[in-house]
Amino acid sequence: MKSLVLLALVISAGAFNEDQVVLNDILSMTKNVVTPEKDATAAKTYVVNLDLPPMERWNNVLKHFNPKDIIAAVHSLLDEYLPGKLVIPILEKIAADLDRYIPQPFADELRGISKNFNVNLGDVVLGNLVYDISAFNNGQFKACASIVASDKTGRLIHGRNLDYDIGDRLKPLTIQVDYQKNGKTLFMATTYAGYIGVITGQKNLAFSVSGDQRNSGHLWENLLSALEDSWPTFMLQRMVLEGARDYQAAVSLLSNTPTIAPVYFIVGGIRPGEGAIVVKDQRNLRNVTLMNDKWYVLETNYDPWKAPPKSDDRRDAGIAAMNKVGRENMNPAELYKVLSVPLVFNSDTTYTTIMCAADPEVYHTMIRYDAPSE
Secondary structure, three states: OHHHHHHHHHHHHOOOOOOOOOOOOHHHHOOOOOOOOOOOEEOOEEEEEOOOOHHHOOHHHHOOOOHHHHHHHHHHHHHHHOOOHHHHHHHHHHHHOHHHHOOOOHHHHHHHHHHHOOOOHHHHHHHHHOOOOOOOOOOOOOOEEEEEEEOOOOOEEEEEEEEOOOHHHHHHHEEEEEEEEOOEEEEEEEEEOOOOOOOEEEEOOOEEEEEEEOOOOOHHHHHHHHHOOOEOHHHHHHHHHHHOOOHHHHHHHHHHOOEOOOEEEEEEOOOOOOEEEEEEOOOOEEEEEEOOOOOEEEEOOOOOOOOOOOOOOHHHHHHHHHHHHOHHHOOHHHHHHHOOOEOOEOOOEEEEEEEOOOOHHHOEEEEOOOOOOO
């Protein structure tokens, strides 16, 4: 019965408009899943009106949350990922001279969150830059998984898990955001309340993109990169969702725009073969792995040309699950299940998003309260 829990969740949630759920021996891949204490929950969607002044854009979202919960999550992130308190004065300096380091309109959005919800600006800035100051080779385990897959018709489906050690604090803050201009959706995103960057998002009928952490280099390189006017990593991803017209433009911008931290950008398009893993160092492009004639690309947190460490075989688990499903059977529900097999899905998984730029109705985020215990 325990192995049926995940399958029952996917079917009963009705998250995807598929005519048939193809089993294809998925049960054998989920045999180690334990009975969850709580089911996965669909993330709520909030509108951010980009026609409003930047300082007012997040009012409609954050009025539904307790600022104390957001700040508690920020400080938990800092305690978990920052290498001691020495970096805090540097970040406070950034907050004091925000326009020097954060591009507009993002600087004013951060000011608006601080002012309108009586939250210290330094805490808001810290929460929004925590990735950029924690993504380096410090030996800490940080996990995510992203897959762009083609079904038998060539339609591209993009799925991702976002994992954090402090998932219990972040899950209640997980939301979908409908970014609108002139009353129409410009792009969709999945994020955490209070975080204005985009780690997961889709521009309808154009492309989808997710970011996975890359742990390379040193903290001083990130800090130097910030001083050299590089983009905060996931504010860049949001800028690309807003400004890029298509998959090719998105890959180009993500490849060629300097970022503060190393990162993997995983991009999917709307045409067969449009899938890419963009590997970034601090500021510079390291590599682009293209889907080309393959039917999927899969990224966790290691360079595609290197074998993952034996201590973390999420990539191998994901590849085995993808190959077991096969291209002929691939659909949004099957990709959700691939992202729910053990190791790929783990106790740190905060949410799973499935998206398809060619079919905007597919976009769906489940908050993973059903994560297995360890």
